[in-house]
Amino acid sequence: MSKFPRIQDLEPIAFRKIPPFIHAYLDAGTGSGHAMIRNRKALDEITFTPELMHGRFEPNLKTNLFDQQYALPFGVAPIGLSSLIWPSSEQHLAEMASRAKIPYTLSTVAGASIEDIGKKSVGFGWFQLYPPHNRDIMISLLNRAANAGMRVLVVTGDVPGPSRREDMRKAGAPIGSRNATKITPKMLFQILQHPNWALASLSLNGKLRFKNMEPYAPKDSLKPISAFIGEQLNGSLTWDYLSEIRSNWKGKLLLKGVMRASDALKAVDVGVDGIVISNHGGRQFDGNPASISVLPSIRKAVGSNFPLVFDSGIRSGLDILRALAMGANFVLVGRPFLYGIAAIGKRGGDHVTKILEEEINNALVQIGAKNIQELRQRLDL
Numbered sequence: 001m002s003k004f005p006r007i008q009d010l011e012p013i014a015f016r017k018i019p020p021f022i023h024a025y026l027d028a029g030t031g032s033g034h035a036m037i038r039n040r041k042a043l044d045e046i047t048f049t050p051e052l053m054h055g056r057f058e059p060n061l062k063t064n065l066f067d068q069q070y071a072l073p074f075g076v077a078p079i080g081l082s083s084l085i086w087p088s089s090e091q092h093l094a095e096m097a098s099r100a101k102i103p104y105t106l107s108t109v110a111g112a113s114i115e116d117i118g119k120k121s122v123g124f125g126w127f128q129l130y131p132p133h134n135r136d137i138m139i140s141l142l143n144r145a146a147n148a149g150m151r152v153l154v155v156t157g158d159v160p161g162p163s164r165r166e167d168m169r170k171a172g173a174p175i176g177s178r179n180a181t182k183i184t185p186k187m188l189f190q191i192l193q194h195p196n197w198a199l200a201s202l203s204l205n206g207k208l209r210f211k212n213m214e215p216y217a218p219k220d221s222l223k224p225i226s227a228f229i230g231e232q233l234n235g236s237l238t239w240d241y242l243s244e245i246r247s248n249w250k251g252k253l254l255l256k257g258v259m260r261a262s263d264a265l266k267a268v269d270v271g272v273d274g275i276v277i278s279n280h281g282g283r284q285f286d287g288n289p290a291s292i293s294v295l296p297s298i299r300k301a302v303g304s305n306f307p308l309v310f311d312s313g314i315r316s317g318l319d320i321l322r323a324l325a326m327g328a329n330f331v332l333v334g335r336p337f338l339y340g341i342a343a344i345g346k347r348g349g350d351h352v353t354k355i356l357e358e359e360i361n362n363a364l365v366q367i368g369a370k371n372i373q374e375l376r377q378r379l380d381l
């Protein structure tokens, strides 16, 4: 804590340790990065005026969501190919989540398999689905997630097509290329300048792995796996398809990427159990408003009891409190967990969780709020 007391202290260390094309993959927004900046600016502008004389108290951070108690009001957002950012990140973060009793969300396009992460997250695993066009693959993925003990399915709706991610292209990441799994000479040059990352990544064998999707790729095709994944996952989701997923998933269902109250209401009609308000951390569309700015209108539309999860731009415990005060029930944190792993290694996720927990506790004491209801009363509107 004396070396890295804040998330922002981990970020530069992480970026020194990973090659620039990986840095760009983790950190890039899209377009000119305005949606990402807007996320931060809008969060920073939310303030609380403290109330005095509450004596000494210890805030209770336990949070109930979907019939399960979590030790803290936040979890790990799905990050595709986390194991490319730092090897075995998915395993490390799933184990961290089960130790901390918070959820870990495994992406459809993770390097680790549903089965492996189900074992490691022991009851704290959520699975994020990019719905494949092929319904048999969708049903197979849902069965695998249920059999692996994943409690919550997060269906991502805000990727109607690939984003341009200009900073990634400039850094040499093979976005838009037909063979996105191949290591190019530019990538190789960057890898050789980051020997620790390269050593840790030797298991990649020069290829990226997509263990959840690999079993479905045609065995005799000459096309790279990334082309198959792109064909299956891009622009597949419609309201009817979401209904099909609802009928095939008995656990709790969240729709992620909602930014409009009207879409939230349609999702409620389809029968989702909750919504993730998110602009994908500013990675998909640069014209998006800050996610936090749409939260109040969505809360108003769905009523006070409907579960709302929030992500995009969260970088501190205070940010988590800002989202909860604005009407969220729970928060997901994306990039910071990968900064932690890349900067410190295996236990980096634990350190990020500890920072966020300490910051939440400290801010609640400073504000003079013992619970979320009191926190909302101290919010400056």
Ligand SMILES: Cc1cc2nc3c(=O)[nH]c(=O)nc-3n(C[C@H](O)[C@H](O)[C@H](O)COP(=O)(O)O)c2cc1C
Residues within 6 Å of the ligand: 025, 026, 027, 077, 078, 079, 080, 081, 107, 108, 109, 128, 156, 256, 278, 279, 280, 281, 282, 283, 311, 312, 313, 314, 332, 333, 334, 335, 336
């Ligand atoms: C490198 C990276 C990969 C991501 N991959 C996925 C993904 O596979 N599925 C998904 O639903 N969201 C994905 N997201 C979006 C995150 O789940 C989350 O919405 C976003 O990171 C939140 O913003 P934050 O990073 O500022 O906390 C990804 C985000 C990043 C940074």
